[in-house]
Every structure is written in C-alpha cells, then in structure tokens.
Amino acid sequence: MKNHISIRNAVPSDLEAVIALDRVLPNEAKPEYWQGIFTHYVAAGKKDRIFLVAETNGKIIGFIAGEVRAWEFGSPPCGWVFAITVSPNERETSIGKRMFDEMAALLKQAGVSTVRTMVDLDNKLTLSFFRSMGLRTGKYIELEKQLD
Numbered sequence: 001m002k003n004h005i006s007i008r009n010a011v012p013s014d015l016e017a018v019i020a021l022d023r024v025l026p027n028e029a030k031p032e033y034w035q036g037i038f039t040h041y042v043a044a045g046k047k048d049r050i051f052l053v054a055e056t057n058g059k060i061i062g063f064i065a066g067e068v069r070a071w072e073f074g075s076p077p078c079g080w081v082f083a084i085t086v087s088p089n090e091r092e093t094s095i096g097k098r099m100f101d102e103m104a105a106l107l108k109q110a111g112v113s114t115v116r117t118m119v120d121l122d123n124k125l126t127l128s129f130f131r132s133m134g135l136r137t138g139k140y141i142e143l144e145k146q147l148d
C-alpha cells in the first residue's frame with residue numbers, strides 16, 4: 001500500500017530536516033542560510049512568504065520555498081519559487097509536482113497571476129521539471145559581471 005504524503009506549511013521544528021535534505025551531495029551544508037530563511041518565511045507567518053514541506057510517516061521528504069515580490073526590476077507583483085528539493089529516494093513520484101501545485105495555488109490566493117523562478121542552464125533536471133510545470137522563458141534576462 002502506498003504511504004500517505006501530506007503537503008503542509010513548514011513549522012520551526014522542521015528546520016533540521018530541511019537542512020539535512022538540502023545537504024544531499026554535492027550540496028554543502030548551509031545551516032545559517034536555512035535558519036535565516038525559517039526566521040523570515042516560517043516563523044513570520046506571512047501569507048506572501050510560503051515554505052511548504054512534504055511529509056510521510058513523520059519524515060520530511062521534500063520542501064519548496066516561494067514568495068510574492070513586488071516591483072523588483074520594475075516588475076509588478078509576481079510569485080517566485082526560489083528553492084525546491086525532493087529526497088533522492090522519493091523522486092519521480094509526483095511529490096515535486098504536488099508541492100509546486102500547492103505553492104502556485106497559495107501564490108494565487110496571495111494575489112498574483114504569474115510565477116517565476118531562475119534555473120542554472122546546466123541543470124537539465126530542474127529545467128525539465130519546471131518546463132513540465134508549465135513555466136516558459138520569460139521577458140527578463142539575468143545579466144552579470146565578475147568583479148575583480
């Protein structure tokens with residue numbers, strides 16, 4: 001029988017599980033980064049900052065983070081997804097899709113009609129995932145310069 005998987009808002013006690021999940025190789029541990037994200041996105045309890053986890057049998061097997069950002073780069077308010085991870089053992093069973101769909105619904109409730117993300121061009125897996133979620137190349141491009 002398939003285990004029940006719930007998608008729910010993160011709570012402060014999920015922090016260690018999120019750090020561990022993000023640590024999957026080749027990622028380095030970033031405990032201070034996630035602590036800061038939890039302070040601003042989990043503890044703050046704002047409806048335009050969203051942090052969801054996927055849980056089964058008391059175990060966290062995925063997370064997604066997003067928010068509404070307004071007027072950055074001259075853009076009217078829109079939703080951004082800035083992190084998504086599913087445990088390697090649980091991938092390709094639609095958990096990423098379920099978390100993204102819930103995020104999209106909550107962003108819509110928060111008042112926006114567009115969702116954006118940024119993807120490393122070399123990360124074919126993430127590109128494939130977001131394409132499958134219906135995201136396409138938008139009208140902004142990233143510019144950067146190495147500072148000597």
Ligand SMILES: CC(C)(COP(=O)(O)OP(=O)(O)OC[C@H]1O[C@@H](n2cnc3c(N)ncnc32)[C@H](O)[C@@H]1OP(=O)(O)O)[C@@H](O)C(=O)NCCC(=O)NCCS
Nearest residue numbers: 083084085086091092093094095096097125126128129132
């Ligand atoms: C990207 C990621 C979140 C996808 O999660 P997932 O639960 O495995 O994805 P789903 O099962 O919901 O798949 C949804 C769609 O994504 C695409 N996809 C998922 N895994 C894929 C793979 N290995 N190869 C190609 N396409 C894939 C497919 O189009 C799939 O739709 P389909 O099942 O109809 O074919 C997961 O692979 C992951 O955690 N990757 C590592 C972390 C990462 O790179 N995060 C992004 C940077 S923040």
